[in-house]
Amino acid sequence: MSKDGLLFFQPGQVLSVKDIPRLSLAVFRSATIGAVATGNRIVSYFARPCTDEGELELIMVLADDQAGTLSTAATRVGDRFPSLTPDCMQAHWFEREIAEQWGVEPEGHPWLKPIRFHDSYGQGGRTRAIEPGFTDYFRMAGDEIHEVAVGPVHAGIIEPGHFRFQCHGEHVFHLEIELGYQHRGIEKKLRLGPDRRTIHYIETLAGDTTIGHATAYAHLLESLGRCEVPPLAKGIRGIALELERLANHAGDLGALAGDIGFLPTASFCGRIRGDFLNMTALLCGNRFGRGLIFPGGVSGKPEASVFSELQLRLEAAERDTSGAVKLLWDTNSVMARFEETGKLELETAQAIGLVGPAARGCGIERDVRRDFPSGIYRYAHLPVAVWHSGDVFARALVRWLEIQRSLVFVQEQLDMLDQGGDPAGPAAPLQPDSFSVSLVEGWRGEICHVALTDDRGKFAHYKVVDPSFHNWFGLALAMRGQQISDFPLCNKSFNLSYCGHDL
Amino acid sequence: MWRIMTERFRQKHRTIGFPCQEPVLPEAYRGLPRIHDLNPGDLQRLAEICPTGAWAARENRGVCLDLGRCIFCGTCQDRDRFAGVDFSRDHRMAVRRREHLYLGGKGLPLTEPLEKKRLSLFNRSLKLRQVSAGGCNACESDINVLSTVVFDLGRFGIQFVASPRHADGLLITGPVTRNMKRALEKTYEALPEPKIVIAVGACAISGGIYHDHSETGGGVEKLLPVDLFIPGCPPHPVTILDGLLRLLGRIK
Numbered sequence: 162m163s164k165d166g167l168l169f170f171q172p173g174q175v176l177s178v179k180d181i182p183r184l185s186l187a188v189f190r191s192a193t194i195g196a197v198a199t200g201n202r203i204v205s206y207f208a209r210p211c212t213d214e215g216e217l218e219l220i221m222v223l224a225d226d227q228a229g230t231l232s233t234a235a236t237r238v239g240d241r242f243p244s245l246t247p248d249c250m251q252a253h254w255f256e257r258e259i260a261e262q263w264g265v266e267p268e269g270h271p272w273l274k275p276i277r278f279h280d281s282y283g284q285g286g287r288t289r290a291i292e293p294g295f296t297d298y299f300r301m302a303g304d305e306i307h308e309v310a311v312g313p314v315h316a317g318i319i320e321p322g323h324f325r326f327q328c329h330g331e332h333v334f335h336l337e338i339e340l341g342y343q344h345r346g347i348e349k350k351l352r353l354g355p356d357r358r359t360i361h362y363i364e365t366l367a368g369d370t371t372i373g374h375a376t377a378y379a380h381l382l383e384s385l386g387r388c389e390v391p392p393l394a395k396g397i398r399g400i401a402l403e404l405e406r407l408a409n410h411a412g413d414l415g416a417l418a419g420d421i422g423f424l425p426t427a428s429f430c431g432r433i434r435g436d437f438l439n440m441t442a443l444l445c446g447n448r449f450g451r452g453l454i455f456p457g458g459v460s461g462k463p464e465a466s467v468f469s470e471l472q473l474r475l476e477a478a479e480r481d482t483s484g485a486v487k488l489l490w491d492t493n494s495v496m497a498r499f500e501e502t503g504k505l506e507l508e509t510a511q512a513i514g515l516v517g518p519a520a521r522g523c524g525i526e527r528d529v530r531r532d533f534p535s536g537i538y539r540y541a542h543l544p545v546a547v548w549h550s551g552d553v554f555a556r557a558l559v560r561w562l563e564i565q566r567s568l569v570f571v572q573e574q575l576d577m578l579d580q581g582g583d584p585a586g587p588a589a590p591l592q593p594d595s596f597s598v599s600l601v602e603g604w605r606g607e608i609c610h611v612a613l614t615d616d617r618g619k620f621a622h623y624k625v626v627d628p629s630f631h632n633w634f635g636l637a638l639a640m641r642g643q644q645i646s647d648f649p650l651c652n653k654s655f656n657l658s659y660c661g662h663d664l
Numbered sequence: 665m666w667r668i669m670t671e672r673f674r675q676k677h678r679t680i681g682f683p684c685q686e687p688v689l690p691e692a693y694r695g696l697p698r699i700h701d702l703n704p705g706d707l708q709r710l711a712e713i714c715p716t717g718a719w720a721a722r723e724n725r726g727v728c729l730d731l732g733r734c735i736f737c738g739t740c741q742d743r744d745r746f747a748g749v750d751f752s753r754d755h756r757m758a759v760r761r762r763e764h765l766y767l768g769g770k771g772l773p774l775t776e777p778l779e780k781k782r783l784s785l786f787n788r789s790l791k792l793r794q795v796s797a798g799g800c801n802a803c804e805s806d807i808n809v810l811s812t813v814v815f816d817l818g819r820f821g822i823q824f825v826a827s828p829r830h831a832d833g834l835l836i837t838g839p840v841t842r843n844m845k846r847a848l849e850k851t852y853e854a855l856p857e858p859k860i861v862i863a864v865g866a867c868a869i870s871g872g873i874y875h876d877h878s879e880t881g882g883g884v885e886k887l888l889p890v891d892l893f894i895p896g897c898p899p900h901p902v903t904i905l906d907g908l909l910r911l912l913g914r915i916k
Binding site: 431 | 713
């Protein structure tokens with residue numbers, strides 16, 4: 162316990178729900194604001210009913226990346242409570258979520274609007290949903306100021322979201338991002354689990370991050386059930402997580418090239434992305450890794466021939482990716498479009514709590530695989546890929562650095578795999594009245610799952626924070642001062658998840 | 665320029681031979697399920713383990729698996745418990761009518777081509793507008809991949825276009841969330857007649873794992889007439905391509 166009342170712990174550590182320090186609202190606020198001011202960041206912040214009458218408590222989970230520790234505290238609130246956001250920008254989106262989910266009001270929140278457009282939780286729901294697209298938006302006034310509205314249906318094969326630009330000619334002053342179109346009500350349904358559907362909800366939270374979310378979920382249940390995962394399963398999970406990263410990073414570099422009309426890399430990388438997905442399919446039959454990971458281990462034991470085939474394909478993919486991506490750096494017209502576009506300053510990135518390659522592209526050394534290692538990453542270390550310029554180029558370069566490091570990592574893991582071992586250990590019931598947090602570095606960044614169990618060992622509350630939840634606001638800020646025609650490029654350089662945000 | 669050309673040469677020609685050649689699918693791939701000799705007693709046990717409630721008894725057909733609901737998780741492929749269920753590696757699964765997806769012992773009536781009028785309009789040039797209405801980006805990704813050099817959708821005259829006004833058909837993914845309903849309806853209205861609608865993935869066909877959520881509408885068919893159903897979670901890209909080509913009478 163720290164002097165300001167926060168309780169320190171580690172991801173994977175199981176606390177009793179009773180042990181979460183219950184602070185007065187004033188102390189809770191000052192502890193959070195103080196911790197964030199000294200370099201901590203909010204990884205999860207949510208409300209849950211804590212009495213039968215439906216009274217709420219706020220639960221905060223903070224991370225200290227340098228020390229590799231988490232801290233938590235809770236406070237009880239009524240229908241209204243003073244907003245943290247004016248003093249701590251990272252709370253912005255979380256407080257909008259809390260307000261929408263529970264029909265309460267963080268007073269003094271500078272921009273209190275729904276983020277998913279659903280009825281509030283609880284009996285009857287205190288607030289009813291409004292339809293997205295029918296709210297007030299931030300507006301500017303002045304001669305020749307105009308507003309551009311895009312979406313929810315976009316021009317490509319992409320998920321829906323609505324974007325409002327405040328422009329003067331080509332110049333963008335402000336972008337407001339409105340999501341919620343993908344809201345499927347998953348988080349609500351996770352409560353009282355785990356049941357036969359839970360793993361499938363988790364796998365489709367963001368379908369392109371099946372491995373990332375399934376790993377976070379499996380780790381959480383393994384901590385709460387105190388079960389041991391065999392080394393083979395740890396190795397295969399690590400390989401699958403890096404294959405997911407490889408597929409998406411390669412695809413993103415191709416898509417970035419496509420958005421500026423540089424077709425060679427666009428076309429090579431589009432194919433290479435599929436090559437990596439097919440490697441995942443070698444492991445489990447599904448290109449996205451569906452059915453591979455479950456609490457206790459991984460499904461089935463692949464034949465030795467699968468691993469040798471993977472080695473061969475990785476070598477080929479390494480040559481192809483390298484040849485395709487190096488064309489980007491060698492082409493002046495590509496560099497001219499990447500550099501200085503969509504720039505985000507380090508201070509801004511820190512203030513809003515950016516994660517993943519977008520954060521590392523602003524010079525922040527932040528990577529769950531190093532800061533909070535779990536599973537195979539406790540034994541095998543990956544260097545953190547960082548670049549300082551904060552622009553599209555930096556986000557592209559970080560992806561390329563990560564591709565190279567992941568390739569080496571997967572090859573090493575394949576060499577070391579305990580092929581004779583068991584793919585899964587025994588599953589165990591979850592401990593009652595417990596609280597645990599798991600963190601996984603997905604390809605977009607930090608995935609955080611939090612679970613609180615009830616007296617029967619079922620989920621009293623389950624909270625998912627996809628990296629996109631932190632990063633959408635970063636995209637909005639990166640667009641300030643840009644040309645509107647650069648939006649597709651900036652958007653792709655973040656490549657955030659709509660459904661991962663909307664849940 | 666020289667570097668680009670040498671790299672192009674090195675990356676080779678990568679378009680698959682489908683449909684003339686059979687696609688190469690991984691050993692562990694779960695394709696069209698095969699069902700034989702199930703009795704009503706099995707149904708109860710299957711219903712207990714199926715995460716989407718895809719197993720049901722149908723009149724005159726016995727115990728059926730609703731492929732429109734099935735997410736191909738393979739939970740029911742448990743030899744010790746159900747000798748009568750396994751997953752083949754057959755990728756062909758697209759059908760024209762919803763009821764064709766109730767799979768019993770007889771296999772699927774695969775997609776028949778469009779009727780004469782629409783077939784003559786679309787069989788050599790089909791422009792599709794894709795709308796994701798709550799899709800998790802897995803279906804979307806495996807549709808996107810059809811435009812890469814591997815599948816090269818353009819060689820069949822099929823193309824995804826940016827505006828519904830330029831499109832002949834809608835290809836829809838996701839369970840149709842409440843928040844996307846209006847946008848989907850407006851997009852459909854913006855398509856010129858005659859038009860086609862294609863539902864891709866368990867969510868779009870039936871709501872899939874979200875079929876009973878109040879936030880979703882339980883699939884496209886509740887809203888729009890559907891001409892082609894492509895099951896899967898997500899369907900493999902060749903399953904989608906196979907369905908499109910059959911609809912256009914290009915595979916028989």
